[in-house]
Amino acid sequence: MNNSFLRVSIWVYLVIFFLYLLGPLVIMSVTAFNSSAFPRMTPWECLTFQWFGELFQDQRILNGIKNSLIIGAGTVVLSVAMGLAGALMLTQIWPKLRATYYTIIIAPILIPGVVLGISTLVFWDRINRMLGLGADSVLSNGIFLTVIGQSTFIASYCMLVLVARLQRYDVALTEAALDLGATHAQAFRKILLPFMRPAIASAAVLAFLASFENYNTTTFTFGEYPTLTIELAQKVRYGITPAISALAFIIVALTVFFALLNEAKLKRQELVAAARKKATVEELAGKIKLPSFFAGNMAAVLLVVFAVATITVVGTATAYNPGQCIANVKEQKRLEAEQRIQELRKQREEQRKKREAEEAQQGGAQQSAPKPSNNSGFGNVFAPNTLGGDTEEESSEPETPPSNNGGFGGAFDPNSLQTDQ
Amino acid sequence: MSAGVGVDLENLWIRFGDFVAVRDANVNINGGDFFSFLGPSGCGKTTILRAVSGFLDPSEGRVLIGGNDMRGIGPNKRPTALIFQNLALFPLMKVWENITFSMEIKGASASQRRKRADELLDMIALPGQGDKLPSELSGGQRQRVAIARALCAEPDVLLLDEPLSALDLKLRQHMRTELREIQQRVGITFIYITHDQGEALTMSDNIAVMRAGVIDQIADGKTIYNDPNTAFAASFVGENNVFRGKIKQVMGNEAMIATNRSGDLVARISTANQGKLQEGDDAMLFIRPEAFSIAADGATGDHFVTARVTHEEFEGNVYNIFTEGEGGKEIKVSLPNLGQSFEDHTGQNITLEYETRNAVLVPAGELAAE
Numbered sequence: 001m002n003n004s005f006l007r008v009s010i011w012v013y014l015v016i017f018f019l020y021l022l023g024p025l026v027i028m029s030v031t032a033f034n035s036s037a038f039p040r041m042t043p044w045e046c047l048t049f050q051w052f053g054e055l056f057q058d059q060r061i062l063n064g065i066k067n068s069l070i071i072g073a074g075t076v077v078l079s080v081a082m083g084l085a086g087a088l089m090l091t092q093i094w095p096k097l098r099a100t101y102y103t104i105i106i107a108p109i110l111i112p113g114v115v116l117g118i119s120t121l122v123f124w125d126r127i128n129r130m131l132g133l134g135a136d137s138v139l140s141n142g143i144f145l146t147v148i149g150q151s152t153f154i155a156s157y158c159m160l161v162l163v164a165r166l167q168r169y170d171v172a173l174t175e176a177a178l179d180l181g182a183t184h185a186q187a188f189r190k191i192l193l194p195f196m197r198p199a200i201a202s203a204a205v206l207a208f209l210a211s212f213e214n215y216n217t218t219t220f221t222f223g224e225y226p227t228l229t230i231e232l233a234q235k236v237r238y239g240i241t242p243a244i245s246a247l248a249f250i251i252v253a254l255t256v257f258f259a260l261l262n263e264a265k266l267k268r269q270e271l272v273a274a275a276r277k278k279a280t281v282e283e284l285a286g287k288i289k290l291p292s293f294f295a296g297n298m299a300a301v302l303l304v305v306f307a308v309a310t311i312t313v314v315g316t317a318t319a320y321n322p323g324q325c326i327a328n329v330k331e332q333k334r335l336e337a338e339q340r341i342q343e344l345r346k347q348r349e350e351q352r353k354k355r356e357a358e359e360a361q362q363g364g365a366q367q368s369a370p371k372p373s374n375n376s377g378f379g380n381v382f383a384p385n386t387l388g389g390d391t392e393e394e395s396s397e398p399e400t401p402p403s404n405n406g407g408f409g410g411a412f413d414p415n416s417l418q419t420d421q
Numbered sequence: 422m423s424a425g426v427g428v429d430l431e432n433l434w435i436r437f438g439d440f441v442a443v444r445d446a447n448v449n450i451n452g453g454d455f456f457s458f459l460g461p462s463g464c465g466k467t468t469i470l471r472a473v474s475g476f477l478d479p480s481e482g483r484v485l486i487g488g489n490d491m492r493g494i495g496p497n498k499r500p501t502a503l504i505f506q507n508l509a510l511f512p513l514m515k516v517w518e519n520i521t522f523s524m525e526i527k528g529a530s531a532s533q534r535r536k537r538a539d540e541l542l543d544m545i546a547l548p549g550q551g552d553k554l555p556s557e558l559s560g561g562q563r564q565r566v567a568i569a570r571a572l573c574a575e576p577d578v579l580l581l582d583e584p585l586s587a588l589d590l591k592l593r594q595h596m597r598t599e600l601r602e603i604q605q606r607v608g609i610t611f612i613y614i615t616h617d618q619g620e621a622l623t624m625s626d627n628i629a630v631m632r633a634g635v636i637d638q639i640a641d642g643k644t645i646y647n648d649p650n651t652a653f654a655a656s657f658v659g660e661n662n663v664f665r666g667k668i669k670q671v672m673g674n675e676a677m678i679a680t681n682r683s684g685d686l687v688a689r690i691s692t693a694n695q696g697k698l699q700e701g702d703d704a705m706l707f708i709r710p711e712a713f714s715i716a717a718d719g720a721t722g723d724h725f726v727t728a729r730v731t732h733e734e735f736e737g738n739v740y741n742i743f744t745e746g747e748g749g750k751e752i753k754v755s756l757p758n759l760g761q762s763f764e765d766h767t768g769q770n771i772t773l774e775y776e777t778r779n780a781v782l783v784p785a786g787e788l789a790a791e
Contacts, residue, residue, distance in 0.1 A: 170509060172505045173511060173512075175505070176503070176509040177511075178476075178496045179474060179475075179496045179501070180522050180570070181497045181523050181526045181574060182526045183497060186526055190522075190525070194513050195512075195513060
């Protein structure tokens with residue numbers, strides 16, 4: 001009993017954990033397909049792909065993506081190169097200095113990105129001035145500064161990844177290459193570099209992602225080349241649209257896609273290796289079995305499912321026209337709003353009648369009372385009607401068109417946002 | 422057969438900080454020889470090999486290959502090829518790429534390399550295995566690939582750093598003969614590092630016995646075994662029984678020592694020490710287990726040892742008798758098993774006899790750790 005309780009609580013924990021992790025992403029992704037002008041999941045209005053279209057027409061976002069890609073590529077090259085050099089240095093350096101060297105080279109990770117950004121800016125500005133260059137020189141170029149600034153700490157991440165692999169490297173391999181006549185450069189290129197390739201790939205991916213999502217450092221250095229994160233942050237200040245959800249969805253989908261692709265590839269290598277080991281027996285038996293890409297490869301199956309889903313969605317998106325639905329929703333909203341206004345008016349009418357009746361009564365009782373005015377009486381302030389009473393004059397203005405948003409009261413009407421656009 | 426290229430070490434010193442790894446080594450290795458450095462781990466033999474291959478420079482002295490001073494010449498420019506202890510096959514390259522790596526460096530075409538790899542694979546009896554990865558081969562196969570890779574570079578001198586130590590016993594014995602055959606076929610100088618005296622004795626033309634950075638003796642296997650220079654060489658190479666004592670009398674090439682337990686014993690003074698040992702010197706007398714025979718009870722004299730048998734063991738080809746010996750060490754006696762039955766001596770006193778020319782006397786010195 002105790003055991004089953006434990007099992008249940010583990011499942012509950014897992015569900016909560018994954019909800020916490022993935023919930024926001026799921027909600028954000030869903031909002032990208034809702035036609036509501038504000039990114040939200042409920043109430044669900046219409047399935048739409050318009051936000052994707054809007055995203056790809058937004059020049060600032062596209063420009064931000066372009067800058068992010070350029071800066072990401074630059075950071076990958078610089079960080080991986082510096083990280084590899086740092087990792088190699090760590091294995092070569094005099095053992096007594098190693099701990100100190102390690103601390104120094106890891107330090108940028110611990111320094112706040114804001115500080116790195118400011119110092120990059122200040123430092124290169126100084127250099128720029130010392131060299132007597134103008135404000136439009138390469139050294140004050142936003143891309144250059146951002147790449148340099150981000151690399152100061154991303155290189156440290158890369159180094160950590162590379163050191164882990166390098167520690168498993170047998171120096172005898174380099175020595176063997178030298179012994180067989182290779183120069184140091186050849187030994188590096190033909191032996192060490194191929195050995196490091198998987199780690200270099202990981203470091204490159206890591207560097208690219210770190211660069212792509214960086215804001216703290218970039219916000220000081222981007223100059224005339226705002227990256228995607230900068231653009232997003234600036235956009236959010238003026239309110240967000242589901243176009244941003246659409247972007248988020250694309251990023252999530254790409255991430256899932258590459259993760260599955262990688263997983264499928266790894267699994268496949270494993271299977272091939274296993275098959276090769278068994279191959280000797282099978283070769284003797286005269287039948288060479290090619291390892292099927294899918295056999296026992298869950299990730300590959302998921303990948304295909306994912307690809308099919310993508311094709312379906314894109315296909316639907318091109319064929320699907322939500323215009324009718326949106327029109328319906330608009331119509332429905334208009335009706336709803338009208339109805340509500342009708343109700344409101346009716347309510348007020350009743351109230352007015354009631355009040356008039358009261359005034360008539362009071363007027364009979366107190367002749368010497370001051371000019372009757374609904375808010376002159378002290379006792380009326382706390383009456384439930386007084387709060388609504390402010391709008392009374394407005395609504396009593398004859399026959400305002402219901403869908404009109406010129407009035408102040410319509411500011412929070414859901415229709416007003418749409419009509420703005 | 423070509424004479425091959427010789428290697429000479431002249432007054433070679435190698436220091437790491439305060440630590441002296443190699444102390445004044447002087448070795449002449451003839452071209453085409455199979456030469457072994459034999460010593461316990463940490464004695465500096467690998468250091469010598471690294472100095473020859475060029476991975477470290479001597480602190481003092483010179484390394485000459487074919488009469489040329491190698492100082493300042495990197496490992497990639499020396500006519501040597503090294504077979505590493507762990508083989509150091511390139512794990513990401515296929516077997517044929519591994520073997521012909523030296524040709525790739527020189528810019529040979531893939532088809533040339535394939536052809537040469539096939540030749541070498543035939544030579545090491547691994548035909549058709551060129552497309553495997555090293556990790557898919559067995560230990561012995563990897564071993565042979567490493568040899569082929571080194572030979573492909575066509576070195577004048579092949580250096581081997583305990584290449585057989587990772588193999589199991591059977592394979593090791595098989596590879597011994599194979600290595601020796603390969604060496605005789607290609608006719609180049611082999612320098613072999615080992616702590617296994619069996620390997621050194623069976624394969625080598627000449628052996629250098631090393632102890633803590635010092636070379637004790639350089640000679641062929643028979644001489645090392647039968648006529649050791651030092652107590653270390655006598656105790657490290659093969660099994661030996663030691664008797665300590667002061668020299669009582671020197672009689673030409675023989676001398677008598679006074680031992681605590683076994684009385685006065687006579688033995689031949691080892692060749693290198695003849696004329697050097699004086700009366701009153703501390704000396705050590707070594708008798709091989711197989712040099713003993715059982716004498717009649719009560720026999721006494723300067724080539725008889727009487728001792729109580731502690732235990733016996735049957736090893737198949739020999740019958741081992743262990744008796745109490747000098748200084749807590751036991752005396753081991755190995756009698757050949759010719760099919761006769763042995764009587765059990767355990768607990769009895771037996772008298773052992775040896776011929777004085779089969780016992781060897783050297784100055785007292787450090788013994789090899791057991």
